[in-house]
Amino acid sequence: MSLPADATRIFWGVNTTFFISGAKHTAVANIQLRYGYRVHEELVTGTNNPYLGTGGFHGELEADALGASDTRFDQIVIIASGQVRSWNVQWIEGDTQGTPADFSWVASGVKFSEYQKVWERDNVVRVRLRGTLMAEPTVS
Secondary structure: OOOOOOOOOOOOOEEEEEEEOOEEEOOEEEEEEEEEEEEEEEOOOOOOOOEEEEEEEEEEEEEEEEOOOOOOHHHOOOEEOOEEOEEEEEEEEEEOOOOOOOEEEEEEEEEEEEEEEEEOOOOOEEEEEEEEEOOOOEEO
């Protein structure tokens, strides 16, 4: 594979800043967001076409981070009064090309239910959070 002929060419990119309830986490490597509505399928007598209705909302958020002193994700997956706590999550996409256009994603009330930490043999520590969204995220 060869390099582009024009070494000054700019490739599109995004710098992401990740916040959980206002606390900034700078070593987040990946954020994966999945959300949508389930579809309920009801059989209708007299036809072979079912009724397809809009079901409930379901969304998931995963975040991977490099171990750092400010990445205390273990404190986020905790129980309070017997319940998984809800956290407000925000991440900002900062465009690195041309005119900056930041997009701010906000997920209100994320319940983080899974925490994973891996100590790798090359001394890199990786952490992963997985949570369920209580409502659609907003972007502005």
